Amino acid sequence: MPAPRTIFDKIWDRHLIEARQDGNDLLYIDRLLVQENVFHAFDNLRRSGRRVRCPEQIFAFTDHYVPTRDRDAGIADPEIRNMVETMQRNATEHGIALFGLGDVRQGILHVVPPEQGITQPGLIVAGADSHSSTHGALGAFGFGVGVSEATHILATQTLWRRRPRTMRIEVSGRIPLGVAAKDIVLHIVGRIGADGGVGHVIEYTGPAIRSLSVEGRMTVCNMSIEAGARAGLVSPDDATVDYIEGRPYAPRGEDWDRAVAWWRGVATDEDAEFDREVALDADRIAPMVTWGTSPEDVLPITGAVPDPAREADPERRDRIARALAYMDLVPGTPLAQIALDRVFIGSCTNGRIEDLRAVAQVVEGRRAAIPSTIVPGSGLVKLQAEREGLDRIFRDAGFEWRDAGCSMCVATNGDMLQPGERCASTSNRNFEGRQGRGGRSHLVSPAMAAAAAIAGRLTDVRALDRQG
């Protein structure tokens, strides 16, 4: 019997081309996902006189800079327009498939590939964006790369990498009503810290993770990077196979049977060992909300703004004080009393159809008390939501219903918070200035964002349900 292996080791071993004595391995990369910011990589290629080695394994997206409204009017800002046009030009020049403006499939580079069947179990999916960990939800080894590594992949379809350590996060128990995948991952980031996963790849296991839909798993894997882990994955199961079947890039016929056999075999073996183990209980997780400027600054909605004076560690005390100054929060304030200016729903973390259904469930028949925007993760998510009549529910509740893109999560297309504005956001980063200079972000689940929109403040979605 061969030694039991993790899914991560199986994927690594199958993609290993060459192992250097010093521990660096040359890995074959199945798919590279690129977006507008990668223009430097194409410039690098051009300067060095190299070409894209395997264009059919590269997928290009316009998502960070595209407008999410009034698309017919074009892009007024010349710098922003240039980013979108440069991506289009580079894709055309190098023969790369582009999911661009005018294509109903256009959307975020972490929403579209699973939707299209481009992401499959057992693959190595590199993305020129840190949230490429999302693809791990399907049992792929997905991780973010910078422009230099993207250039390396474009030129060679490979990457040098040292094998990271492995961490298993086992989530047992049942997920309580009103608690979402987002709450689980926020809880995890709070528990292990923003640097807890540095140097590691995380596998999420346990009944609570198994009970999540594939989309919910994407939300969890997406935020692995917020705990410092470049990749997070879930071993494939029936839900994974069902999810992929019939998608445009999914294998068919005989290919399908061979693919499914490989996918099932790639799952982590029983008794496989991990370098680090973390266990938590889903039953104890409540809807979460961040209060500070790191995703690790997170508490249940029933909690209160922490008091730096009660913190023994001076470094941590300073950090909390600094975060509270930026967030303009007073220690001891109940989180559910924090008034908001705006709500943003969308992003690669929470811009999929199930996220929008969760929002619709909360807002149906109610009215948003503050400006609230919904940005679907892809054109197909938008279309699906409209088929289900969700857009009607959103509009009737006073929400703005936009076109697909990263929008206010990264605030590079012009959608951004104004200085001092406070926002409940389903995105992934509450860093200082992330959603606009001086903007204050509270990360929450889609249902919690919906409840916040109705209440005009942070609120416990479970309480809103009781009020009817």
Place this chain on the structure above:
Amino acid sequence: MEPFTRLTAVAVPFGQSNVNTDTILPARFMRRPRDERYPDYLFHDRRFLPDGSENPDFVLNRRVYRGARILIGDTNFGCGSSRETAVYALRDYGFHALIAPSFGDIFAANCIRNGLLPVRLEGDVVAGLRDIAASAAPAEMTVDLEAQRVLAPGRAAVGFDIDPFDKECLLGGLDDIDVTLRGEAAVARFEAGYRREFAWLYRRSR
């Protein structure tokens, strides 16, 4: 890439954990070309006040740290986004070496490929170096990649570990694409077998 061998320069203490790449380079500058304005984008929203003037409280703006080429950070420096432009900004401002207990994984990989040396040392050692950089400012330190050690005034030399491949690339100013392409035959061999086994991955969508 310019080779990195040995650097002696003023070190600036930057004692905050989880400094993210949005802070290092705010996202709105990513669309700008890498030209002579790039150094100004570094830590922009902390270095400059909303009216565009320098923030006198920000450490890089203190006179003793002008010209600093070594930054001594804290845990998880460079976490968050994969934007390599954060490294461009550090590099173009003049930083050649960073010292911290840990770095964001993607950030550290980006540093190596831009001739910016990330030195990992134990937390208490880094704190000690930060103290020297703060109390004896402007304190010159030496980062010697060949010998893998850091020299600071008033204390014994500290050795550090680095991946041998990263060291080789930095010392030689090597482009790892060249290294890989020298082994292209092995890649082609691997790929031929891989494509047979996973033929469906190469079919166009239907």
